[in-house]
Amino acid sequence: MFKNKILLITGGTGSFGQKMLRHFISNTDIGEIRIFSRDEEKQDRMRGIFRDDRIKYYIGDVRNSHSINEAVKGVHFIFHAAALKQVPSCEFYPLEAVATNVLGANNLLQSACDNKVERVVVLSTDKAVNPINAMGMTKALMEKIMIAKARVVDSKESTLCATRYGNVMASRGSVIPLFVKQCKRNMPITITDPNMTRFLMSLDESIRLVLFAFNNAEPGDIFVQKAPASTVFDLALAVKEIFNAKSEVKVIGTRHGEKAHETLVGREEMLKAIDLDDSYKIPADKRGLNYDSFFVKGDKELSSSKEYTSENTRRLSVDEVIKKLSELDYIQEELKTKEYVGVSK
16 A cells, blocks of 8 residues: 555654654555654754655745645655644744644645645644634634545545544643653642543554544544543642652642643534544534524534543543553653753752
């Protein structure tokens, strides 16, 4: 399937991009993998780590349609991971989030359609469901753009789809690296709300979800990984236990733009979601611009439908959280050193 084919990973210097790159290098006969990002330092570092002639590096920004067009030419498959992901940054600079997450995604999807890319998977987030912050709002619009283009592009030429999942454990923007740093420096572990819940998903699980979507999607589908959850308090206790820390847990209050619980599948989406055991498949809304479908006709089932959230999914105990965290490469690496470089004893 992959012989002589070209894969493009936008935001390819991030944790997802590097993990997916390893998968394709080790497990497929892919012809070429293009890593597209703005970060020349990380690209240079990757050249030293991944010594493989199949990897090509492209400096560019999804905001710039010319640079993305150059990278997309001749490509067969795309994983779109480039995004602004941190909630506080997007809250302070919402137009920057729009420029990258909305307009940049549109540039990528339009270029994919124009170049008849066979399959495109865009990566979304639980924050896109009933969004209350700029990051979630822009990711929700990215999903809408993907679905809109999937409706009109020739499905024999291109299949556009998305995956949606919660915070990947220990990824950029996750609270886990913060908790680890605080434990190793004997600082208080700062949490916003002890009863706040979050889905827990590993990077390997996110890779599997994207590959599942890649292999099984119909145009406009969104795939959602079922995942267990933990309270933020239990997560802090788990990190504290793993690092045998004496740090106190300090509640600092909910930050602007934070939800008490995250939602992976909304109430309306659950009506049409297809249960695939380990995941949900949300088919695209294929209604046309028939206003009766939106304003005149109702749906009695909607009143009894429930969202799929971090509050009503399976809740992990502290011991289960410890087990799940201990399996992460990041945690194992951090356990090898007692203190951060540059911190005096």
